[in-house]
Amino acid sequence: MKLKLLPSSFEKDGGASPRQHLTCFLINGRVAVDAGSLAMAVTAEERSAIRDIVITHAHLDHIAGLPLFIDDQFSELTEAVRIHATSEVIEVLERDVFNWSVYPRFSELENSHGKVMEYRPFVQGSSFRVGELLFESVEVNHKVPCSGFIISDDSSSIAITGDTANMDSFWSSVSDRKLSALLIECAFPNELTELAEMSCHLTPAMLAAELTKFRDPDCEVFIINIKPSYRESVLNELADLQMPRIRDLQVGRTYEWSRESFSQAT
Ligand SMILES: [Zn+2]
Secondary structure (H helix, E strand, O other), X not given: OEEEEOOOOEOOOOOEOOOOOOOOEEEOOOEEEOOOOHHHHOOHHHHXXXXXXXXXXXXXXXXXXXHHHHHHOOOOOOOOEEEEEOHHHHHHHHHHHOOOOOOOOHHHOEEOOEEOEEEEEOOOOOEEEEOXXXXXXXXXXXXXXXXXXXXXOOOOEEEEOOOOOOOOHHHHHHOOOOOOEEEEEOOOOHHHHHHHHHHOOOOHHHHHHHHOOOOOOOOEEEEEOOOHHHHHHHHHHHHHOOOOXXXXXXXXXXXXXXXXXXXXXX
């Protein structure tokens, strides 16, 4: 399985910044998980290949690029872009984003080929196929309804938490799964524990407590969704944990996993 975190901000020289304002993972070059920077950061080839988008939750940093992604391709789409989300997330998208005031209601519009966008609702806790990928949705603990996912293809399985605070059902779902990688959020530094608890996010100390519930010692752990303003302090506190398997997931880099071995390509 291949996964790339799309960039969402830039350095002085125009190159991708490691600061992650928006969340969008591209899997096997054609399925997006979340759509934060989807329209802005895909290549032309990726834009034409992506027709399935799986959403963890409806916070802006996870959906900001979705309306623009449909808009960019409105007249060219020969099939609808499929949005896989829970009914709670779909309700927010229709009411607060695709409401004719913020943006057109694309689910009601067609081009010369037919529909341009359609919803594929899933029930929390259920499994569904997206092409060659099997998604198992798992409840996590965020301020709004949010899904984590265990994602598998023929070559490997990985888990992505989405935004979350401390959780239990997620850990029982991933136990004994022989994951190649766990992608888990860590938004705030320890000094903002109160804010993290209020907004249902993790700090490095909270993350360390969560990882005691994760029984797979071989699985690599990648940190995602670090708030950009606190990136340095979060990374320093993660290093202080002295857990060598923890590293931050780099933007713009393609990671590749198979059951036999772990490898990375740029
Ligand atoms: Zn969120």
